[in-house]
Amino acid sequence: MSQKSNDNLSLNLPLIGQVHSPYGQKFAVPRQSALAPDVVSELEFFAPYGDPQAFIGIEGFSHLHLIFYFHQVPAEEFRAMVRPPRLGGNLHLGVFATRSPFRPARLGLSIVKLERIYQVNGLVRLQVSGADVVDGTPIVDIKPYIPFVDALPHAQGGFASMPPKIKKVVFTSRAQQDLQALTAREFKALEQILAQDPRPAYKAEHDDPKIYYAKLFGYNVAFGVKADTVTVLEAVK
Numbered sequence: 001m002s003q004k005s006n007d008n009l010s011l012n013l014p015l016i017g018q019v020h021s022p023y024g025q026k027f028a029v030p031r032q033s034a035l036a037p038d039v040v041s042e043l044e045f046f047a048p049y050g051d052p053q054a055f056i057g058i059e060g061f062s063h064l065h066l067i068f069y070f071h072q073v074p075a076e077e078f079r080a081m082v083r084p085p086r087l088g089g090n091l092h093l094g095v096f097a098t099r100s101p102f103r104p105a106r107l108g109l110s111i112v113k114l115e116r117i118y119q120v121n122g123l124v125r126l127q128v129s130g131a132d133v134v135d136g137t138p139i140v141d142i143k144p145y146i147p148f149v150d151a152l153p154h155a156q157g158g159f160a161s162m163p164p165k166i167k168k169v170v171f172t173s174r175a176q177q178d179l180q181a182l183t184a185r186e187f188k189a190l191e192q193i194l195a196q197d198p199r200p201a202y203k204a205e206h207d208d209p210k211i212y213y214a215k216l217f218g219y220n221v222a223f224g225v226k227a228d229t230v231t232v233l234e235a236v237k
Contacts, residue, residue, distance in 0.1 A: 015069065016049035017139040019131060022189070024215025026072060026134055028198035031086060031164070032099075033066075033110035034130040036192035038185050040115065043126040043139060050123030058126075059117060063145035066110045066131060069138040070101035078104055085201050086160060097158065108133070111145055165204075166195045167225070171232045178235040179219065186217055194223060194230045 021041040023029045030036050043066070044050075058064075081092040082100040095103050116127035126142075169191045171179070179187060197204060198214055207226070211233065214221045219235040 013069075013140050014049070015046075015138040015140065017043055017045035019043055019066075019068065019133050019135065019137040019139060021131055021133055021135045021137070022186070022217040023134045024218070027212075028193055028214035028216060029134060030132045030193065030196050032160075033112060033132040035132070035164070035196055036189055037113070037130045038189035038192055039131065040127060040129050040185065040189070041112070041131040041133070043128060043142070044120075045124050045126075045139070047123060050125075052119065052122075052124055055117065055124050055126075058114070058144065061114060061144040061146075063111055063113050064126075064128065065143040065145055065150075066112050066128070066133075066139065067141040067143070068108045068110070068133055069140055070106040070108055071136070071138055072134060073101045073106050075106075076102075084159070086164070087201065090202060093159070107140060108137075164196055165228075167197050167228050167230050169194045169230045169232065172234070174234050175221075175232040178237075179232075182217060190216060190221070190232075194221075194232065197225060197230060199225060 019041055020043075022039060079102060080095060082095045082098055082102055083090065083092055084098045084100060087093075099108075101108060110130075110132055112128035112131045114126060115129050118125055118127070179190070182190065193216060194214075199208065199212060203225075209224075211222055211224050214223070219237055221235045222233040224231050224233060
């Protein structure tokens, strides 16, 4: 395709729904799906895409590909090089060698576990776990995850070959009191999120006296990190 014809190409992707998740902001969202497997989200589908007929047979699949739109990433000129947070934000790589949201179409892809199928006002909603997206994220499409073609055990993972290091999470008595309204699974999910150490990766190896705040499960959660321990100080509703 010539440059001229490419400039004239316009793809109008429908937004078929939105995600309801406990992540109130980009900060603290895990850098990949399934790193916090107990985080439960809801996929709401708009009419006509929420038609129950469109979901016949989906219950046979345990996991789904969730294709979404990075709506909080501003539109900008194409950038060929980006700085992946996993590498501390100091090393530049080609945008197509990363999963950075700063990409031409601003499309994201995650694998989520299908937990429940139900309807609200005649439109389907899916309860899923393991999603790594901000609350209100627009959905572009979903597709079944098919293990025999999608799981390739001998594939190479480049700079992301190993899972991130996990830190210990402890709660002060004040934080435990503040978070007592959470269910057991929500509390576990909160631990899984913070164990990833949401701070910029370059701070992982240094002493850091700063107090951080993350909007999670409707709370503004205050925490600090020292060595391999994340300490939750308080949570304000």
